[in-house]
Amino acid sequence: MPADPLHRGSLLQRLPLVTLYLTERCNSRCVTCDYWRHGRTDLSLAAATRLLPSLTRLQTQVALISGGEPLLNPDWAQIAQLLKDNGQKLWLLTSGLSLAKHARRATELFDAITVSLDGTNRATYAAIRGLDAFDKVCEGIEAAARAGVPPSLRVTLQRSNYRELPGFVDLARQTGARQISFLAVDVANPHAFGRTDDFAADVALRPEDLPIFEQLLGVLEQEYAEDFRSAYIAESPQKLRRILQYFAALHGQGAYPPVRCNAPEFSAVVGVKGQMQPCFFIPGPADAQLHGDVPGALNSTGMVALRASIRAGERAECATCVCSLWRDLDKIEGTLLPERLVGFGSEAV
Numbered sequence: 014m015p016a017d018p019l020h021r022g023s024l025l026q027r028l029p030l031v032t033l034y035l036t037e038r039c040n041s042r043c044v045t046c047d048y049w050r051h052g053r054t055d056l057s058l059a060a061a062t063r064l065l066p067s068l069t070r071l072q073t074q075v076a077l078i079s080g081g082e083p084l085l086n087p088d089w090a091q092i093a094q095l096l097k098d099n100g101q102k103l104w105l106l107t108s109g110l111s112l113a114k115h116a117r118r119a120t121e122l123f124d125a126i127t128v129s130l131d132g133t134n135r136a137t138y139a140a141i142r143g144l145d146a147f148d149k150v151c152e153g154i155e156a157a158a159r160a161g162v163p164p165s166l167r168v169t170l171q172r173s174n175y176r177e178l179p180g181f182v183d184l185a186r187q188t189g190a191r192q193i194s195f196l197a198v199d200v201a202n203p204h205a206f207g208r209t210d211d212f213a214a215d216v217a218l219r220p221e222d223l224p225i226f227e228q229l230l231g232v233l234e235q236e237y238a239e240d241f242r243s244a245y246i247a248e249s250p251q252k253l254r255r256i257l258q259y260f261a262a263l264h265g266q267g268a269y270p271p272v273r274c275n276a277p278e279f280s281a282v283v284g285v286k287g288q289m290q291p292c293f294f295i296p297g298p299a300d301a302q303l304h305g306d307v308p309g310a311l312n313s314t315g316m317v318a319l320r321a322s323i324r325a326g327e328r329a330e331c332a333t334c335v336c337s338l339w340r341d342l343d344k345i346e347g348t349l350l351p352e353r354l355v356g357f358g359s360e361a362v
């Protein structure tokens with residue numbers, strides 16, 4: 014039986030992908046992020062239970078479990094079990110700090126796990142994440158791989174780690190990761206990372222870094238060609254060069270890479286207090302508060318208007334977005350499995 018169409022006019026009838034924040038707390042101390050400074054709240058088991066009938070009605074296929082650090086929610090396993098029993102495929106985005114401890118349970122519950130790893134050694138990791146936990150995170154990746162769900166690694170490229178570009182691919186192999194993906198650190202968007210004040214951290218590549226980064230991209234293309242071909246490196250060489258273009262644009266050297274994104278047409282982000290957003294980077298309108306009713310929030314007057322303005326290219330966030338996602342809405346079935354979405358959701362973890 015063909016699936017119902019996604020849209021009826023400007024209303025969304027289905028929500029194939031939902032991102033659920035399980036907590037605003039985090040045990041990392043990333044310089045790019047404000048969650049760990051201000052986050053206090055967890056999603057409750059009762060609130061998660063109230064979502065289930067709505068997700069069934071909206072035929073949600075994949076729930077991306079994020080935060081903050083989702084494994085800090087004391088009920089993470091019960092919430093994951095509820096969603097799994099409700100028919101959703103589950104994808105965990107984690108900093109990996111407690112993955113070694115939870116590997117067995119996590120691999121039973123999650124269809125895919127993505128670990129954010131921003132250094133290839135203890136010093137770089139600590140400089141970015143604010144913790145001496147590199148070994149612990151590698152241990153978690155290895156434990157999950159041994160337990161049967163090899164994680165994908167996600168690297169947020171920034172000034173303190175871009176020189177390690179090829180080393181990240183080696184590290185992914187050594188730890189048993191199934192794939193690696195790279196994103197640019199987002200410094201153009203004030204709403205990412207729960208920031209509540211001016212974001213002044215000096216994390217982007219500087220003009221003098223750009224030729225070195227370009228050279229390293231060349232090395233990767235030459236020496237890791239097979240990893241591109243096999244998609245072990247999730248992005249194509251062309252897509253990785255967009256990261257260079259992004260950093261160059263930050264310094265007025267050319268335009269930002271063109272963005273094509275319709276993520277808000279088939280997905281939404283739900284915060285721990287029930288506030289819905291159209292994507293990671295654009296805050297939701299005041300009338301998109303869930304109260305257990307996901308379709309109501311998804312099609313509130315404010316959300317419909319917000320989706321229309323995103324579609325019309327009116328949102329400044331989209332012009333500099335590091336994490337756009339495009340899907341053919343007529344053929345969306347099967348394209349939202351976690352392994353097809355490796356680069357999505359750069360804000361979390």
Ligand code: SF4
Pocket residue numbers: 272273274275276277291292293294295323328330331332334335336337338
């Ligand atoms: S381009 Fe980025 S900011 Fe714009 S809708 Fe897509 S994910 Fe959101």
Ligand code: SF4
Pocket residue numbers: 039040041042043045046047048049080081082108206360361362
């Ligand atoms: S970027 Fe992610 S891992 Fe780092 S403090 Fe923020 S939520 Fe935690």
